[in-house]
Amino acid sequence: MFFEKLRRFMYGRYGTDTLNLVLLVAGLVIAFIGQFTRFWPLTIVAYIFYIYAIFRMLSRNIPQRQKEYYSFLKVWTPLQKWFRIRVAAFRERKQYKYFKCPNCHQQLRAPRGRGKIVVTCQRCHKQFNQKT
Ligand SMILES: [Zn+2]
Known part of the structure; x- marks a missing residue:
C-alpha cells in the first residue's frame, strides 16, 4: 500500500541518479567534518547538498535534470577512471x-x-x- 502510494507520487518525477548519491554522500562527509571541527557553517552547506538532492529527485523537469547529470558525468567519469586505475595499480x-x-x-x-x-x-x- 505504502509503496503503491510512493510509486504514484514519484510518477513523472526525475527520481535518483549517481549525482544525487554523490550529493548525499558529500553532504554527509561535509556534515561530519562540520561536527568534528565544530565549524557550524559546514552544517548549512551539508543541508544545501541534501536539499538540492531532494529537489532533483522530486523535480518534474526531467530534461533539465538530465542536462545536469550529463554535465556531472563529464567530470565524474574521468575521476572514476583515474581512481580505478590507481586501485588496479596498487592491487597489481x-x-x-x-x-x-x-x-x-x-x-x-x-x-x-x-x-x-x-x-x-x-x-x-x-x-x-x-x-x-
Ligand atoms: Zn601513446
Whole structure:
C-alpha cells in the first residue's frame, strides 16, 4: 500500500541518479567534518547538498535534470577512471608496472622484472624504452 502510494507520487518525477548519491554522500562527509571541527557553517552547506538532492529527485523537469547529470558525468567519469586505475595499480603492484605513454599519455602497464624493455603504445604506436 505504502509503496503503491510512493510509486504514484514519484510518477513523472526525475527520481535518483549517481549525482544525487554523490550529493548525499558529500553532504554527509561535509556534515561530519562540520561536527568534528565544530565549524557550524559546514552544517548549512551539508543541508544545501541534501536539499538540492531532494529537489532533483522530486523535480518534474526531467530534461533539465538530465542536462545536469550529463554535465556531472563529464567530470565524474574521468575521476572514476583515474581512481580505478590507481586501485588496479596498487592491487597489481607486484606483477605490473603502471606508466604513461610519453607521447599521448595513455595509461599502460607491463609485467615487472623484465628489465629495460621497448614498449609500443597501443593508442599512438610510439615506441619508447621503459624500465620494469
Ligand atoms: Zn601513446
